[in-house]
Amino acid sequence: MNGMTGAVAASTAAGGHDGRARMMVFRAFLAQNVAVGSAFGGFGISVLPLQELHGASRGATTLALALAVLMMGLVSPLVATLIGRIGLRWTMTIGTLMSGIGYALLAIAPSMPVVLLLYALPIGVGLAMFGPFPSSVLASNWFRHNPGPALGVANMPLFVALLPMVGIFILRDHGLSAFYLILAALHVLLLPVMLGVADGPQDGGEQPGHPHAGEASAMLPNRTVLRSPAFWVMCLGAGYLNAVGITGVSHLVAFVAERGVAADEAAGLLSIMGGAAVIGSLAIGFLCGRLGAPLALALIAGGLAISWASLLSTISFPIMALASLMLGAGGAGVFPAINMLSGRLFGQQSLPRVVGLFGLVTLPLTFFLPPLAGVLRDAVGGYTPVALIIIGGCALVVIIFVAMARATASRSANGVAE
Template structure:
């Protein structure tokens, strides 16, 4: 499939909704927990077993984004969105068959493996195209799409719950819910497939910067640069710090204020989790757009430096102030979302637009690593502290200081980011004509 080139007069404002239709769909992955209790009771599964489709899906997201990125660059966004649509939708359809026949392995294979490929290819599908359409505001453009991934769970969570309530939580009700999900998401994502276009020329918008301004580096060369690995550490540390709170938010706020006069009820804790999701989403679009104004390096200084400060405030204030705890957690989660959404534009600044989608795909392995690291740190330490007889806010003090350390590592990695050495750039006609000049350029 050749990349669909925009006809004359095509508006670039049609590209963000195309990207959103994919990201709002695949963001459903984070609402998988809605299906867990019904699956456990209908098919007699344990909590660990019912989490398998989601876990495999996230693993496949990382793998398909890392290994499928070059294919996405080669075949274009419409091909990628079509693959994402087919895989994500047929994953649900296979799961429907699995639920109807009570064959759980089919749900794991369908939602986890097949659907997971859709997650990875879908996640990176619009990134490169958005950056090419919005060379003047790449942070804002990718922020819109990646905000959609956060928004997907907000939509799917109540929608799926209502569907299970209507159809019933037995195996046939779950099968019907999976079927409706598969068909609905196919129709919804179709808009992206039909609308997405790559820009006709190198200068799609006015007198703004060109798509191909600055150095261009291939994905193969990018992973050989220290800049790639510095950004890998930056993303990994930032995500680890955010997931540390996000994954354990409800028990954390409850434990933190358990020994005070202002204890937190279960419904208030659920409200806190929802508020964190809002901060996560707002950070994706807000901070990523801010990075277009203050620069990528500066915005990551904010995420990592002020993020560490916020963790420090939570640790030092302990259970003395609930508003301070909530405020700091909201800021940290906004930085968490911002970190995800700003990274494609940071990659574009360093490596150009040539294969930025493929490079982004490879960098997402940092996300997979952080997804294991963050919860592991917070849960393991909280368990050890509990065994040691601690309670309340002191259960988390050590975790908070570890998060500060991780953010400091990320801060240093961000400071080490420099422009990519010209030897990694793809050859241009000018560089072929004047190789000596290129060799003399400073690193």
């Protein structure tokens, strides 16, 4: 009788634990969406009104988002330390508050230099503290036995699709200041959700479906990771893909508008891109499991190249919509694929350190490519050279990750033979 009671209690506890784990993934999903949706989806439709309001060049205007990405990468190692000291709950709560204050101040920013400062400091630092990196850590902590599906859900950028659809009407009817205040309000609404965050199960052995979760290898030191050629290959290829994704969000509306596409249709393409990102995050996780992360990243690079070639060669809305679909799905899949590849190469225990170093090392690509695209466009008077450079770089990345996949398969085969 007591044994049966104990079994029922254990089953109930496991079910409750699973429910709490899913709730933490949902909190990670909301945090990532408010952070990325506001910064990327919101910026994509506000770049032209922002440029017009302050009389700035395209290059200077797109520098705002690049500065946010720069600060996010620079402070990520410090955020990892902060998480260790005060935990995910307070780190993510403080980051949400900082970012929300930044958007509220953007509503009254008097000049472009102030706009750039706000994107760099409160918004950029806030992104690092409650955006994709800590959200992914939260999801992984609660599903250490198999983090792939949890990472896919946590990184689905639903708000990147929704914000352009809603924001285009807010900008048209109420102006840029009202739009920024609504973004600030989203952060305020997120604060109670962040206060419910828990870093992970109290007992590492409580991981659902993984009786040996507490038995983990030690985290690799920075020196070991940085000395690995595979790490630098991953940074070169995936860092470029990340930069291409940021460039697409920053310039897509302006790019298609330059080709004669109406403003509503241009915003619609950005919404399609964001909607596809919701699916892409999960789909790439599935492809990583079936094909391996290197081949999945090679497919992403090939899809991005084809998409930009299509956007450059036609103004047919159905074809441009399909290209935007591929851009969104591919761009959203890069970060989950990098998480899975990092875990495969260096071990799940070292995942936070590797991803943090990845963000820091790839800063030159993610920071310089989007504003340089705007500068090049201003210099030549069109986006054609920008698109050609993106296409050529993506083709090179395909070769890089196919070679990595073959090398990984060869090492695995040798290991089996031995």
